[in-house]
Amino acid sequence: GQQLNQSPQSMFIQEGEDVSMNCTSSSIFNTWLWYKQDPGEGPVLLIALYKAGELTSNGRLTAQFGITRKDSFLNISASIPSDVGIYFCAGENPLNTGNQFYFGTGTSLTVIP
């Protein structure tokens, strides 16, 4: 199956710092999604990307669809305590994955006040 490598696995940062995380795939995707999950809750969709090179923002969050279509990046600017959680990337390419989304292993973010 598809392999999605997400890094870093965990991050500990000071409040106010910027955060970067990324996902790489072994194959090309047509869609990249980024989610945030709080403990015991369902993942919440943050940003959706549909085109190579696309850069999309949602408040302090910015995500990019890599030019190679095999990677995606999520940046969080000026982190705040409520940014704490696990961030997942997900990718899909109907031509080789059917309608299935593949998920990264997650990046656990801790923000120190």
Added chain:
Amino acid sequence: DSGVTQTPKHLITATGQRVTLRCSPRSGDLSVYWYQQSLDQGLQFLIQYYNGEERAKGNILERFSAQQFPDLHSELNLSSLELGDSALYFCASRSGSTDTQYFGPGTRLTVL
């Protein structure tokens, strides 16, 4: 609120038992996905239905089965439960207009 509903929120049962988890997708979404998330693990895709038909299958055990009904709600049936089946089970519905998935709040299953 994603618009996806799941019941029950919590379920505690014993080994060997059978349970049914229920999911209602967002209004207008035809596709439902089921995922399992064990403690501190990622999301494992189990199965997908589209408009009542099975569309894709992941690492779903033979003891597990699912179906999607004409009103588009879906049920995941877990039988002969084992301790290792304790996990969060999520349902997600897919928006056909935006090609995105929206997750429900999950069902926490505890097998004792």
